[in-house]
Amino acid sequence: NAGVTQTPKFRILKIGQSMTLQCAQDMNHNYMYWYRQDPGMGLKLIYYSVGAGITDKGEVPNGYNVSRSTTEDFPLRLELAAPSQTSVYFCASRAYGGADTGELFFGEGSRLTVL
Amino acid sequence: KNQVEQSPQSLIILEGKNCTLQCNYTVSPFSNLRWYKQDTGRGPVSLTIMTFSENTKSNGRYTATLDADTKQSSLHITASQLSDSASYICVVSARGSYIPTFGRGTSLIVHP
Numbered sequence: 001n002a003g004v005t006q007t008p009k010f011r012i013l014k015i016g017q018s019m020t021l022q023c024a025q026d027m028n029h030n031y032m033y034w035y036r037q038d039p040g041m042g043l044k045l046i047y048y049s050v051g052a053g054i055t056d057k058g059e060v061p062n063g064y065n066v067s068r069s070t071t072e073d074f075p076l077r078l079e080l081a082a083p084s085q086t087s088v089y090f091c092a093s094r095a096y097g098g099a100d101t102g103e104l105f106f107g108e109g110s111r112l113t114v115l
Numbered sequence: 116k117n118q119v120e121q122s123p124q125s126l127i128i129l130e131g132k133n134c135t136l137q138c139n140y141t142v143s144p145f146s147n148l149r150w151y152k153q154d155t156g157r158g159p160v161s162l163t164i165m166t167f168s169e170n171t172k173s174n175g176r177y178t179a180t181l182d183a184d185t186k187q188s189s190l191h192i193t194a195s196q197l198s199d200s201a202s203y204i205c206v207v208s209a210r211g212s213y214i215p216t217f218g219r220g221t222s223l224i225v226h227p
Binding site: 004031040041042043045048050058090092103104106107108109 | 157
């Protein structure tokens with residue numbers, strides 16, 4: 001199993017550009033999450049999904065969109081990039097069954113810089 | 116509001132020494148607490164999980180404790196190694212919730 005795979009690993013965007021961060025998992029996990037991590041601030045939840053076709057906002061959803069058309073994929077869309085979106089983005093997944101006990105499996109992160 | 120507070124924010128120790136990281140939480144109703152290790156430039160990886168009935172659990176040189184009455188947990192690292200240099204994140208889940216609560220992490224640097 002590859003686990004959780006994120007692409008790209010690094011990206012530089014200009015203000016106002018758009019892009020999609022890709023996330024795929026091969027563990028058949030129902031729950032998937034997008035977090036951003038800023039220096040010294042910990043991980044903040046952007047969006048999450050409890051299954052294909054179901055998504056919901058987290059703590060910091062403004063400026064982002066997600067979709068979940070399959071169990072495996074959970075892309076994060078940035079529209080009109082702003083410098084405040086410069087961060088490291090992590091995708092994570094968790095198995096169904098005891099939603100509150102399952103281990104989160106994280107990808108390696110996508111480092112985004114908006115100039 | 117569910118919160119997780121970790122201390123210290125950062126810690127520098129010499130190789131071979133022991134250290135203890137702290138985690139206080141107000142998550143309710145409590146389900147479990149996990150400690151994750153995040154190496155620089157990598158995603159977090161789970162070290163251990165503590166449920167309500169567990170007081171102590173070891174994973175090699177890592178020992179986690181839980182006091183559910185005072186809502187405190189600690190992670191003790193014995194005989195530290197250079198590879199222990201990382202951020203350690205305390206994550207607490209409420210019963211029935213899809214969304215765990217993250218602490219900000221403790222950054223540990225182990226010097227030779």
